[in-house]
Amino acid sequence: MNLEVNPLSFLVVIVAIASLAFVMKNCKSKIERKLPPGKMGLPWIGETIDFYKAQKKNRLYQDFIQARIRKHGLTFKTRLMGHPTVVVSGAEANKFFLSNEFKLVVSSWPSSSVQLMGENSIMEKQGEAHRCLRGIVATSLSSSGLENLVPRICNTVTMHLERYWNGGEKTISLYGLTKVLTFTIVLECLLGIEVKPGMLEMFEKVLEGVFAAPFSFPGSKFSRAKRARKEIEEMLVEIVRDRRREMEKQEQEQSDGGGILLSKFVAAMIRGEITEAEVADNIVLLVFAAHDTTSFAIAMTFRMLAHHPNCYALLRKEHDNIMRSKSEPDESLTYEDVKQMNYTWQVARESIRIFPPIFGSFRKAIQDIEFDGYMIPKGWKVLWTAYGTHYDSKYFEDPLRFEPGRFDELVQPFSYVPFGGGPRLCAGYQLAKLNILIFVHYVVTRYNWTLENLDEPITVDPLPFPSQGMPIRIYPKLQ
Numbered sequence: 123m124n125l126e127v128n129p130l131s132f133l134v135v136i137v138a139i140a141s142l143a144f145v146m147k148n149c150k151s152k153i154e155r156k157l158p159p160g161k162m163g164l165p166w167i168g169e170t171i172d173f174y175k176a177q178k179k180n181r182l183y184q185d186f187i188q189a190r191i192r193k194h195g196l197t198f199k200t201r202l203m204g205h206p207t208v209v210v211s212g213a214e215a216n217k218f219f220l221s222n223e224f225k226l227v228v229s230s231w232p233s234s235s236v237q238l239m240g241e242n243s244i245m246e247k248q249g250e251a252h253r254c255l256r257g258i259v260a261t262s263l264s265s266s267g268l269e270n271l272v273p274r275i276c277n278t279v280t281m282h283l284e285r286y287w288n289g290g291e292k293t294i295s296l297y298g299l300t301k302v303l304t305f306t307i308v309l310e311c312l313l314g315i316e317v318k319p320g321m322l323e324m325f326e327k328v329l330e331g332v333f334a335a336p337f338s339f340p341g342s343k344f345s346r347a348k349r350a351r352k353e354i355e356e357m358l359v360e361i362v363r364d365r366r367r368e369m370e371k372q373e374q375e376q377s378d379g380g381g382i383l384l385s386k387f388v389a390a391m392i393r394g395e396i397t398e399a400e401v402a403d404n405i406v407l408l409v410f411a412a413h414d415t416t417s418f419a420i421a422m423t424f425r426m427l428a429h430h431p432n433c434y435a436l437l438r439k440e441h442d443n444i445m446r447s448k449s450e451p452d453e454s455l456t457y458e459d460v461k462q463m464n465y466t467w468q469v470a471r472e473s474i475r476i477f478p479p480i481f482g483s484f485r486k487a488i489q490d491i492e493f494d495g496y497m498i499p500k501g502w503k504v505l506w507t508a509y510g511t512h513y514d515s516k517y518f519e520d521p522l523r524f525e526p527g528r529f530d531e532l533v534q535p536f537s538y539v540p541f542g543g544g545p546r547l548c549a550g551y552q553l554a555k556l557n558i559l560i561f562v563h564y565v566v567t568r569y570n571w572t573l574e575n576l577d578e579p580i581t582v583d584p585l586p587f588p589s590q591g592m593p594i595r596i597y598p599k600l601q
């Protein structure tokens with residue numbers, strides 16, 4: 123074998139390799155130069171431990187995000203749960219990432235959430251399929267839909283109070299009972315599905331696993347949640363098939379089913395627009411989306427009212443006036459009455475600003491994105507947060523002060539984002555509003571109350587909740 127090497131070819135190869143290495147190094151450093159500042163931490167784990175530690179103390183914004191904003195600016199990189207992630211803050215960032223859903227980013231939920239909510243749920247859908255499902259939900263929450271919902275919600279709230287709140291002076295768990303109420307409102311008032319004993323517990327088991335590690339070993343939170351999800355699915359499929367049979371018998375598929383969302387889903391299924399699996403997954407998703415969020419919003423509204431007696435006096439005036447306009451004390455509220463509750467809605471909005479039920483959420487870049495002078499590579503996650511604007515004095519003067527009147531003025535678009543924004547803006551925003559306002563009305567007109575612990579700590583796991591269930595002492599008023 124001839125091993126002799128031509129010196130010229132050798133030189134050419136060396137020069138080619140050196141040039142290639144130079145170009146690659148240059149390219150890499152160019153990309154790295156443009157990445158946002160920040161620390162990626164340990165391989166895979168990154169800064170996840172710090173993230174969870176701060177979350178557990180309900181100080182995720184202060185200890186994790188704000189601390190890094192001070193070091194690196196409003197846009198910084200980190201690594202969370204194995205994913206390179208860019209955390210963004212401010213109204214401009216919210217607008218950019220929330221409005222560019224489907225174009226530059228898509229929402230990105232943990233694998234456990236996707237498995238438990240189902241891959242057919244609205245949160246996993248994009249484009250036309252997403253628009254179709256949102257359209258169905260929106261028809262139940264249109265202005266005529268809301269008009270139909272008000273008497274149904276009033277009836278559910280008064281029955282709930284008679285069952286759990288009546289019986290003289292006593293202490294009850296405001297948060298615990300509100301969860302029972304919001305569950306009943308979503309299932310019975312919105313969807314038209316009767317709540318049967320054991321259903322709430324079954325759904326709660328699923329919700330407990332939504333953010334758990336997706337490990338299916340016996341006894342794990344996730345495997346318990348998956349078992350409960352299977353039971354719920356079987357129950358829902360039966361309910362959906364029964365409703366289909368009824369509607370086909372009565373040839374109701376063209377009607378709106380009295381505004382009941384389940385009938386609208388089934389009508390769309392009969393028309394071939396959605397499948398049975400899509401109906402079941404979206405019922406589970408709606409319960410998940412509505413349950414802890416609305417209950418926490420109500421709990422925080424009462425907490426802020428307890429802390430601010432002047433605001434409470436103003437709010438009660440609003441409800442006393444509505445009561446006075448009724449000829450019978452038990453007369454149900456109308457949608458027009460609810461529209462009069464402007465100050466109450468300001469109080470609720472301000473409570474949700476300070477205590478957002480959803481911290482923020484993750485998106486995934488579907489292409490390389492230029493933002494704020496940096497490059498976010500395709501495949502990276504982006505975390506936007508409600509706190510990033512709610513706690514910034516640029517958008518809300520003296521942001522930690524409770525000031526419902528600040529909503530007399532219009533707020534800058536994408537600065538008040540407890541319900542998100544863009545194509546994935548909360549689909550149940552109007553239902554949450556009705557639920558909160560109607561519940562507050564009946565409580566403040568029928569009971570005097572005091573909170574047992576004004577400063578009850580908030581636990582986050584990973585959604586926030588009052589750690590002791592918010593014990594409230596109630597004193598029924600003489601009617």
Ligand code: HEM
Nearest residue numbers: 245411412415416419480483540541542546548549550554
């Ligand atoms: C105070 C109560 C509530 C809060 C704070 C809240 C908050 C949010 C937020 C922040 C999002 C957007 C998530 C993202 O961009 O990734 C969202 C989406 C959603 N919410 Fe709500 N929500 C509340 C109540 C409800 C209720 C009562 C329902 C329905 C019955 C509901 C149904 C939904 C649905 C279906 C979506 C997904 C929308 C989509 O992907 O197109 N929410 N919610």
